[in-house]
Amino acid sequence: DAGITQSPRHKVTETGTPVTLRCHQTENHRYMYWYRQDPGHGLRLIHYSYGVKDTDKGEVSDGYSVSRSKTEDFLLTLESATSSQTSVYFCATRASGTDTQYFGPGTRLTVL
Amino acid sequence: KQEVTQIPAALSVPEGENLVLNCSFTDSAIYNLQWFRQDPGKGLTSLLLIQSSQREQTSGRLNASLDKSSGRSTLYIAASQPGDSATYLCAVTLLDLHNNNDMRFGAGTRLTVKP
Numbered sequence: 001d002a003g004i005t006q007s008p009r010h011k012v013t014e015t016g017t018p019v020t021l022r023c024h025q026t027e028n029h030r031y032m033y034w035y036r037q038d039p040g041h042g043l044r045l046i047h048y049s050y051g052v053k054d055t056d057k058g059e060v061s062d063g064y065s066v067s068r069s070k071t072e073d074f075l076l077t078l079e080s081a082t083s084s085q086t087s088v089y090f091c092a093t094r095a096s097g098t099d100t101q102y103f104g105p106g107t108r109l110t111v112l
Numbered sequence: 113k114q115e116v117t118q119i120p121a122a123l124s125v126p127e128g129e130n131l132v133l134n135c136s137f138t139d140s141a142i143y144n145l146q147w148f149r150q151d152p153g154k155g156l157t158s159l160l161l162i163q164s165s166q167r168e169q170t171s172g173r174l175n176a177s178l179d180k181s182s183g184r185s186t187l188y189i190a191a192s193q194p195g196d197s198a199t200y201l202c203a204v205t206l207l208d209l210h211n212n213n214d215m216r217f218g219a220g221t222r223l224t225v226k227p
Contacts, residue, residue, distance in 0.1 A: 042201060042217035090155055094213055099144055103155030
């Protein structure tokens with residue numbers, strides 16, 4: 001498995017506060033992805049990156065921003081957290097020329 | 113808009129039984145289809161990937177088929193074991209966004225194999 005870590009693994013925060021989730025990979029994969037997983041919805045793509053400083057929106061990007069200043073790190077920021085953003089967030093990576101994504105262990109975020 | 117549906121949402125079988133999990137998608141313009149396994153509290157692990165030009169893929173006791181024209185895929189698990197208990201998700205990669213590997217996931221089937 002690709003070496004993917006996510007931090008924090010669990011977080012409880014209050015509505016209106018900013019939150020940043022971090023994804024770190026050791027595989028030098030070009031592509032990185034942020035998903036959220038909610039009951040009954042499967043995984044939905046929030047944002048993705050196709051290189052350092054190259055990012056684009058996914059299916060459910062409203063309320064989220066991302067940054068990638070280094071190959072190994074992809075940050076997901078909730079500028080002002082809302083209760084609807086309570087979810088489990090997964091990071092994934094993919095090497096160029098391949099179709100398989102490798103997933104991190106997830107971050108459980110609760111917004112009160 | 114691509115919609116991916118998995119039925120049933122949950123399935124419980126006795127050990128040793130052969131079983132089939134179903135996945136359907138609404139738009140046949142897909143690049144590939146993947147089946148993933150998710151254990152509780154963990155991330156996803158890719159099990160099988162079928163390119164749009166292929167009909168099936170096999171890995172050990174797992175066999176996945178793809179009928180793109182009808183928008184269906186099945187995951188066949190032979191001689192099920194308690195260790196197969198997990199949630200199984202299918203995902204399709206959109207053809208027009210395949211360079212970025214934009215996938216649409218089903219909600220998953222939670223499988224329990226009883227000893």
